[in-house]
Amino acid sequence: xxxxxxxxxxxxxxxxxxxxxxxxxxxxxxxxxxxxxxxxxxxxxxxxxxxxxxxxxxxxxxxxxxxxxxxxxxxxxxxxxxxxxxxxxxxxxxxxxxxxxxxxxxxxxxxxxxxxxxxxxxxxxxxxxxxxxxxxxxxxxxxxxxxxxxxxxxxxxxxxxxxxxxxxxxxxxxxxxxxxxxxxxxxxxxxxxxxxxxxxxxxxxxxxxxxxxxxxxxxxxxxxxxxxxxxxxxxxxxxxxxxxxxxxxxxxxxxxxxxxxxxxxxxxxxxxxxxxxxxxxxxxxxxxxxxxxxxxxxxxxxxxxxxxxxxxxxxxxxxxxxxxxxxx
Amino acid sequence: xxxxxxxxxxxxxxxxxxxxxxxxxxxxxxxxxxxxxxxxxxxxxxxxxxxxxxxxxxxxxxxxxxxxxxxxxxxxxxxxxxxxxxxxxxxxxxxxxxxxxxxxxxxxxxxxxxxxxxxxxxxxxxxxxxxxxxxxxxxxxxxxxxxxxxxxxxxxxxxxxxxxxxxxxxxxxxxxxxxxxxxxxxxxxxxxxxxxxxxxxxxxxxxxxxxxxxxxxxxxxxxxxxxxxxxxxxxxxxxxxxxxxxxxxxxxxxxxxxxxxxxxxxxxxxxxxxxxxxxxxxxxxxxxxxxxxxxxxxxxxxxxxxxxxxxxxxxxxxxxxxxxxxxx
DNA sequence: TTGAAAGCGCTAACAG
DNA sequence: CTGTTAGCGCTTTCAA
Numbered sequence: 001x002x003x004x005x006x007x008x009x010x011x012x013x014x015x016x017x018x019x020x021x022x023x024x025x026x027x028x029x030x031x032x033x034x035x036x037x038x039x040x041x042x043x044x045x046x047x048x049x050x051x052x053x054x055x056x057x058x059x060x061x062x063x064x065x066x067x068x069x070x071x072x073x074x075x076x077x078x079x080x081x082x083x084x085x086x087x088x089x090x091x092x093x094x095x096x097x098x099x100x101x102x103x104x105x106x107x108x109x110x111x112x113x114x115x116x117x118x119x120x121x122x123x124x125x126x127x128x129x130x131x132x133x134x135x136x137x138x139x140x141x142x143x144x145x146x147x148x149x150x151x152x153x154x155x156x157x158x159x160x161x162x163x164x165x166x167x168x169x170x171x172x173x174x175x176x177x178x179x180x181x182x183x184x185x186x187x188x189x190x191x192x193x194x195x196x197x198x199x200x201x202x203x204x205x206x207x208x209x210x211x212x213x214x215x216x217x218x219x220x221x222x223x224x225x226x227x228x229x230x231x232x233x234x235x236x237x238x239x240x241x242x243x244x245x246x247x248x249x250x251x252x253x254x255x256x257x258x259x260x261x262x263x264x265x266x267x268x269x270x271x272x273x274x275x276x277x278x279x280x281x282x283x284x285x286x287x288x289x290x291x292x293x294x295x296x297x298x299x300x301x302x303x304x305x306x307x308x309x310x311x312x313x314x315x316x317x318x319x320x321x322x323x324x325x326x327x328x
Numbered sequence: 329x330x331x332x333x334x335x336x337x338x339x340x341x342x343x344x345x346x347x348x349x350x351x352x353x354x355x356x357x358x359x360x361x362x363x364x365x366x367x368x369x370x371x372x373x374x375x376x377x378x379x380x381x382x383x384x385x386x387x388x389x390x391x392x393x394x395x396x397x398x399x400x401x402x403x404x405x406x407x408x409x410x411x412x413x414x415x416x417x418x419x420x421x422x423x424x425x426x427x428x429x430x431x432x433x434x435x436x437x438x439x440x441x442x443x444x445x446x447x448x449x450x451x452x453x454x455x456x457x458x459x460x461x462x463x464x465x466x467x468x469x470x471x472x473x474x475x476x477x478x479x480x481x482x483x484x485x486x487x488x489x490x491x492x493x494x495x496x497x498x499x500x501x502x503x504x505x506x507x508x509x510x511x512x513x514x515x516x517x518x519x520x521x522x523x524x525x526x527x528x529x530x531x532x533x534x535x536x537x538x539x540x541x542x543x544x545x546x547x548x549x550x551x552x553x554x555x556x557x558x559x560x561x562x563x564x565x566x567x568x569x570x571x572x573x574x575x576x577x578x579x580x581x582x583x584x585x586x587x588x589x590x591x592x593x594x595x596x597x598x599x600x601x602x603x604x605x606x607x608x609x610x611x612x613x614x615x616x617x618x619x620x621x622x623x624x625x626x627x628x629x630x631x632x633x634x635x636x637x638x639x640x641x642x643x644x645x646x647x648x649x650x651x652x653x654x655x656x
Numbered sequence: 657t658t659g660a661a662a663g664c665g666c667t668a669a670c671a672g
Numbered sequence: 673c674t675g676t677t678a679g680c681g682c683t684t685t686c687a688a
Contacts, residue, residue, distance in 0.1 A: 049383075070398065076401075277605050333665065344676090
């Protein structure tokens with residue numbers, strides 16, 4: 001079908017080895033033959049078969065990405081920056097979405113390994129020792145983003161608990177009498193890896209417990225909007241809702257608006273993540289700005305290091321930023 | 329390094345051919361040997377090298393996607409559905425982002441072809457005969473989304489011009505005296521493929537010219553916000569802005585809000601695309617709902633058909649929907 | 657400076 | 673039912 005090294009060799013009356021030397025700028029070839037080979041290669045429209053090359057070289061120059069889905073702004077932004085950084089380094093990315101299905105995740109990872117990609121950036125939904133062992137047993141390096149797996153598997157992200165503490169303190173400083181942590185995913189903590197949300201909860205609880213005067217609560221489950229509703233009706237204390245993700249905050253704001261309640265007059269709202277959607281939302285949401293783009297970039301940098309046999313830090317923390325919006 | 333067919337063959341005292349028959353459910357093998365081989369394969373933790381398989385099979389079971397970037401909601405949603413549908417069909421996707429760089433786009437496509445992917449879904453930024461010829465000359469099928477390239481290259485999308493006509497008529501029915509088409513990308517029409525925006529403009533113009541009583545205008549360029557501003561100051565006619573993309577509309581709304589102007593009281597706004605961000609935006613933006621997810625799904629379906637040697641329609645049109653929001 | 661041959665791991669074809 | 677061989681397209685090694 002397409003042109004091969006063999007074809008060029010024949011056309012030039014040389015051997016495949018010589019063609020290889022010409023095509024890949026290797027020494028031990030005369031300038032004349034080289035020039036001729038390059039010319040013929042161009043004429044024939046030669047395109048190297050990267051598949052065959054990978055087979056012999058033992059690396060594919062591609063990295064696998066396993067994420068939840070791309071509807072989620074966080075992952076879209078993340079993958080965007082991963083691709084950009086990978087491209088800079090001549091890597092291609094293979095994206096697979098596990099849609100929060102633990103079994104699918106394992107399948108996808110296996111498939112990626114089978115494709116002989118050079119490394120994986122993983123946003124895991126699985127957790128536990130068995131899965132961690134599975135990851136550790138893989139023949140290629142894996143870097144984890146978002147949810148920590150085990151101390152021995154490289155992780156890159158932010159200090160979630162500390163960020164939550166800072167955010168909670170910010171809310172407290174606004175004079176709220178009651179703060180409710182809204183964390184819908186919490187109910188799946190037994191089945192899925194929601195490390196980051198648990199850490200955020202932890203940071204929240206630690207902070208709020210110090211302030212005896214402040215009433216606090218935690219809401220979890222997919223029917224969090226109803227729960228929030230009844231909570232708000234149950235007391236007249238000045239209340240703030242600290243949501244463990246911006247989208248939850250936006251859902252609540254939307255609901256409150258429909259009910260005619262006002263933010264922040266009737267209730268204060270704080271988000272987490274700083275997704276780009278916020279740019280167009282009013283009132284401007286207070287949130288914790290997660291440096292997604294930088295995280296993606298850094299992840300590629302470090303994964304490539306690992307691919308090249310270097311060791312990296314097991315826990316790389318990025319700088320987050322507390323954003324004081326109009327919603328508090 | 330890792331376990332190969334050869335290893336299993338040796339361990340079982342059979343030939344590679346037999347192992348192949350066992351592993352891939354091929355006939356002409358006794359149940360006992362098959363069972364034994366499968367058992368040993370599992371014990372050794374065998375993982376087929378898909379690279380080697382692809383080399384001999386001539387297909388990689390992966391499809392390439394070339395898009396602008398994933399910050400753009402449209403592409404994030406599109407890629408999300410492409411991945412999901414591809415996964416269903418046991419295809420993996422290779423994503424590359426061209427960031428609206430025509431030369432990079434060509435490079436990326438070449439690289440994908442070199443990797444022997446089975447087909448490409450392309451959201452082109454290039455245009456013109458030369459590029460179309462380049463695409464046609466590729467040894468693998470290409471399906472285009474968004475911007476049409478040439479009638480001979482399969483395209484999937486919506487009837488942009490008709491959608492714009494319908495949208496314009498909807499705006500007119502609201503009693504506006506002046507309608508301005510805001511299309512920032514228009515200024516790059518000579519360098520880049522902005523087919524869809526041009527079609528939208530075309531649909532707008534055709535419709536508005538029929539209504540002699542209505543004043544109309546077109547704004548282009550990245551400083552469209554300023555231009556819109558001075559336009560609004562220049563007349564007291566009841567004006568609507570028909571933006572050729574939702575994000576432009578959102579940018580304008582944001583700006584107007586900052587200036588204290590109200591939508592739709594002071595000016596009506598209509599968008600195009602129906603990106604998911606709109607869910608959280610007020611006032612609810614009137615827009616043209618592009619069936620992104622269905623388009624991505626359909627694209628994979630059709631590309632796979634092409635990969636399997638079947639021919640498909642050259643121009644597949646999806647159903648769009650005019651959304652009457654609160655912004656008009 | 658160039659050629660020939662081996663081999664990456666797999667599947668396919670043909671014998672046996 | 674099973675083994676052997678060739679070959680996918682490339683790179684690498686060892687001779688010449």
